[in-house]
Amino acid sequence: MYKVYVYVTLKEGVLDPQGTAIQESMHSLAYDEVERVRVGKYFELTIENTEDVNQRVNELCDKLLANPVIEEYRYTIEEVVPN
Amino acid sequence: MYKVYVYVTLKEGVLDPQGTAIQESMHSLAYDEVERVRVGKYFELTIENTEDVNQRVNELCDKLLANPVIEEYRYTIEEVVPN
Numbered sequence: 001m002y003k004v005y006v007y008v009t010l011k012e013g014v015l016d017p018q019g020t021a022i023q024e025s026m027h028s029l030a031y032d033e034v035e036r037v038r039v040g041k042y043f044e045l046t047i048e049n050t051e052d053v054n055q056r057v058n059e060l061c062d063k064l065l066a067n068p069v070i071e072e073y074r075y076t077i078e079e080v081v082p083n
Numbered sequence: 084m085y086k087v088y089v090y091v092t093l094k095e096g097v098l099d100p101q102g103t104a105i106q107e108s109m110h111s112l113a114y115d116e117v118e119r120v121r122v123g124k125y126f127e128l129t130i131e132n133t134e135d136v137n138q139r140v141n142e143l144c145d146k147l148l149a150n151p152v153i154e155e156y157r158y159t160i161e162e163v164v165p166n
Contacts, residue, residue: 001118007125022126025147031139033131035084042090042125043105048116056114064108 001082002047004057006075008066009040041065053077084165085130087140089158091149092123124148129163136160 010016019037026034043065050056057075066073093099102120109117126148133139140158149156 009125009127022147026143029146031143033133033139034128034143035131036127036129038127040125040127042092042123044092044119044121044123045117046119048118050116056116060109060114060117063112064105 001049001080002045002053003078003080004043004045004047004053004075005078006043006045006057006061006065006073007040008043008061008071008073009038011070011072014070084132084163085128085136086161086163087126087128087130087136087158088161089126089128089140089144089148089156090123091126091144091154091156092121094153094155097153 016038018039022039023034023037026037045057045060047053047056054077057077061073061075062068099121101122105122106117106120109120128140128143130136130139137160140160144156144158145151
């Protein structure tokens with residue numbers, strides 16, 4: 001069994017209005033030390049044993065979890081040993 | 084300067100219709116090995132030097148980034164040394 005943690009963020013240079021709005025809210029609450037906020041998506045996948053888990057996860061990210069035009073992704077894979 | 088990586092997920096037991104919908108899409112694309120999908124939010128914060136960065140980040144998460152009723156969060160903090 002595998003646990004896969006996927007992080008999807010906007011590519012550098014792509015406008016992040018959500019991030020800007022959150023940053024402004026933080027400033028309005030007097031957290032002026034916050035210089036920048038980037039917002040992204042986070043996925044936790046539980047995957048049964050499969051041979052080419054890396055390739056399959058890449059495909060899932062490209063096809064479903066990230067929009068390759070404006071987003072980039074990275075992921076980590078943990079093998080879970082059933083107790 | 085600090086880089087803070089925040090991960091917000093739904094608490095166990097809270098329905099995750101988005102996760103279910105994504106899992107079904109994966110199955111419809113023949114990725115049947117995917118047993119579960121949990122969807123969350125991911126934030127990257129850039130924060131100027133501040134004394135109690137941990138406490139400030141906790142406050143930001145409680146006040147703005149996570150809904151404490153249905154969500155939980157964890158974060159990691161990296162100190163960034165300007166080159």
